Structures are given as C-alpha cells and as structure tokens.
Amino acid sequence: MSNDVVTRIRANPKYQELRSKRSSFGWWLTLLMMVVYYGYIALIAWNKEFLSQPLGAGVTTIGVPIGMGVIVFTIVITGIYVRRANSEFDSLTRQILEDVAK
Numbered sequence: 135m136s137n138d139v140v141t142r143i144r145a146n147p148k149y150q151e152l153r154s155k156r157s158s159f160g161w162w163l164t165l166l167m168m169v170v171y172y173g174y175i176a177l178i179a180w181n182k183e184f185l186s187q188p189l190g191a192g193v194t195t196i197g198v199p200i201g202m203g204v205i206v207f208t209i210v211i212t213g214i215y216v217r218r219a220n221s222e223f224d225s226l227t228r229q230i231l232e233d234v235a236k
Contacts, residue, residue, distance in 0.1 A: 139234060142234045143230060143234050146230050146233055146234065148226055148229050148230045148233065149230050151226065152223060152226040152227065152230065155222070155223070155226075156219075156223055159215070159218065160215070163211050163214070163215055166211060167207070167208065167211060170204055170207050171204060174200060174201065174204050177200070178197070184196065185197030185200065
C-alpha cells in the first residue's frame with residue numbers, strides 16, 4: 135500500500151472507531167479470561183480440598199468439570215469475538231476501504 139492510502143485510512147474517523155472498539159472489546163475479553171483462568175489456578179493452589187471432593191460414587195472430582203468449564207469458557211469467548219469481528223468489525227473495515235477508495 136502506498137503511504138497516501140495508509141495516511142487516508144488512519145485519518146478516517148471510522149478507522150479510529152474500529153481501533154477503539156476492537157481494542158476495548160479485546161481487553162475486556164482478555165480480562166474475563168484471566169479472571170477465570172487465574173481464579174481456577176488460585177482455587178487449585180489454596181483450596182485443594184474443595185476440588186478433590188468426589189462427584190457421586192465415582193473417581194471424578196469437582197475439579198475436573200470446573201477445569202473443563204475453563205476450557206469451554208475459552209471456546210465461548212473466542213466464538214463471541216469471532217462473531218463480533220465477522221459482523222461489526224468487518225462491516226466497519228469495508229466502510230473504511232470504500233471511503234478511502236473514493
């Protein structure tokens with residue numbers, strides 16, 4: 135891309151909006167993931183007794199479904215980001231490119 139195109143993209147108010155929305159949303163999802171992940175790690179570190187309680191009469195403990203929940207949570211927030219990126223962020227990107235092409 136030429137410097138002129140890059141300059142016009144950076145000067146576009148929709149580009150500033152896209153950067154702001156994408157960055158803010160990404161940081162919120164990062165914060166959520168860190169709370170869930172490090173919360174689980176803290177639970178492992180400070181409350182092993184709780185996590186080692188068996189579920190029913192089997193050998194599976196409470197820690198296993200909670201750990202699986204952390205993995206599922208990761209997949210869910212990734213899906214949330216992809217859905218928003220494919221709709222709102224891609225739409226803004228198309229509008230920016232259309233504006234710059236004029």
